[in-house]
Amino acid sequence: xxxxxxxxxxxLLGKALWIWALFAGIVFxxxxxxxxxxxxxxxxxxxxxxxxxxxxxxxxxxxxGAWVWWYLGAPSGMAYLTGFMIEKSLSMDNVFxxxxxxxFFAIPRPYQHRVLFWGIVGVIVLRxxxxxxxxxxxxxFGWVLYLFGAFLVVTGVKMWILADHVPDIAGxxxxxxxxxxxxxxxxxxxxxxxxxxxDPATGKVVRWATPLFxxxxxxxxxxxxxxxxxxxxxxxxxxxxxxxxxxxIFAILGLRxxxxxxxxxxxxxxxxxxxxxxxxxxxxxxxxLVGFIGKFPPALSLTITFGLIAGGVLVSLWKTRxxxxxxSTS
Numbered sequence: 168x169x170x171x172x173x174x175x176x177x178x179l180l181g182k183a184l185w186i187w188a189l190f191a192g193i194v195f196x197x198x199x200x201x202x203x204x205x206x207x208x209x210x211x212x213x214x215x216x217x218x219x220x221x222x223x224x225x226x227x228x229x230x231x232g233a234w235v236w237w238y239l240g241a242p243s244g245m246a247y248l249t250g251f252m253i254e255k256s257l258s259m260d261n262v263f264x265x266x267x268x269x270x271f272f273a274i275p276r277p278y279q280h281r282v283l284f285w286g287i288v289g290v291i292v293l294r295x296x297x298x299x300x301x302x303x304x305x306x307x308f309g310w311v312l313y314l315f316g317a318f319l320v321v322t323g324v325k326m327w328i329l330a331d332h333v334p335d336i337a338g339x340x341x342x343x344x345x346x347x348x349x350x351x352x353x354x355x356x357x358x359x360x361x362x363x364x365x366d367p368a369t370g371k372v373v374r375w376a377t378p379l380f381x382x383x384x385x386x387x388x389x390x391x392x393x394x395x396x397x398x399x400x401x402x403x404x405x406x407x408x409x410x411x412x413x414x415x416i417f418a419i420l421g422l423r424x425x426x427x428x429x430x431x432x433x434x435x436x437x438x439x440x441x442x443x444x445x446x447x448x449x450x451x452x453x454x455x456l457v458g459f460i461g462k463f464p465p466a467l468s469l470t471i472t473f474g475l476i477a478g479g480v481l482v483s484l485w486k487t488r489x490x491x492x493x494x495s496t497s
Contacts, residue, residue: 180302180408190231190413194291197227197420202284209358211276217427224421231417235410245465246405249472250414253404253450256443256476257397258422259429259436264334264389266430271336272378276427278358282383283423285360289387294415297398302408312406312454315399319451322396327444341388342381350375390419396447403450404468435487442479446472 175185205220212220228251236244269279304311336342345351352375356362360380366373401411422429429436449471453463 180299182409186409190409193227193231194416194420197224198284198287201424209277209281212280212427214428214431217425221421221425221428224417224424228417228421231413235413242465243405243407243410245469246407246410247414249404249465249469250401250410251418252469252472252476253400253446254397254415254418255422256439256446257393257400258419259439260443261389261393261422262426262429263433265386265426266433267334267336268382268385268389272382274355274379274382278355278379279427281358282379282386283426285383286386286390287420287423289383290390290419291416293387293391294394294398294412294419297394298408298412298415301398301402302406302411305402305406312403315403316451316454318399319396319403319447323444323447323451326447327441330440330444336385339385342385345376345381345384351381352377355379400447400450403454404465436480436483437487438483439476439479442475442482446475449475 175183175188177184179187201220232244232247232251235247265283268274269282274282350366350373352362352364354377356377358379359377360383362375362377363372364375365371397415398411401414405411450468453468456463
């Protein structure tokens with residue numbers, strides 16, 4: 168028993184192993200409940216179910232944040248909430264691109280949840296690697312935070328300028344590479360990512376990827392691209408890997424659950440990108456202000472971030488109040 172206690176007390180990236188295990192257990196339970204109980208079969212998820220599922224994830228995230236606040240202290244709790252809000256908001260852009268990907272590959276709505284679920288599993292691994300590397304670099308080279316700040320300011324300005332830009336899925340270099348180097352079927356085969364069928368050239372039965380697999384890979388790639396913005400943004404709030412990682416994962420879990428509701432009304436958030444651009448510029452600038460005005464109060468950081476995002480949402484809803492609904496993804 169003493170040996171187990173020692174193992175659970177082992178330090179991992181600044182926190183005891185049992186704290187990481189607690190978080191992993193919560194995430195595993197949520198995913199098992201999602202796939203094993205609520206969505207055992209492929210079916211279309213309506214807006215109501217999407218909102219209820221998202222509310223469950225958000226409740227779990229806020230309860231975990233309350234525990235962080237109680238156990239690790241108010242500064243950690245404030246940093247968690249700020250990181251959660253930033254990641255949640257920046258990932259809204261993700262919803263628009265995911266909807267484009269599903270539309271491009273003509274993925275039926277009953278199969279979309281399966282792609283998003285396995286996409287989450289990939290995100291959990293990829294974000295762990297990115298945040299682990301980021302934490303190691305920041306701990307050894309503190310000046311890297313200034314590079315993060317400059318990057319965030321430039322990214323924010325670029326996001327503002329390209330707010331109306333629509334990604335070209337057909338011209339995506341990764342998609343072209345996959346189609347050149349893999350056997351890909353022309354049509355879907357149910358909910359399968361891979362199928363075995365004869366090669367027209369040799370007649371030999373071989374494995375083929377389906378468009379569902381290509382959609383999954385592109386969604387993972389999109390998340391990786393967005394993580395390049397969001398991970399430095401949260402490191403600018405706190406350099407604690409535990410807070411950075413947990414706020415990231417909880418935000419993504421809830422957003423993927425909310426996808427089916429957001430996809431139907433993404434056109435109503437047209438001006439949110441401008442607010443997100445201002446958030447990135449604010450966070451990046453804040454790093455450079457530390458040398459002049461001292462450390463920015465966490466509560467003020469959270470308030471400004473929330474105010475900018477809330478303002479972007481309200482302006483979007485007001486400006487698009489008479490807009491027609493976007494066509495649903497088939």
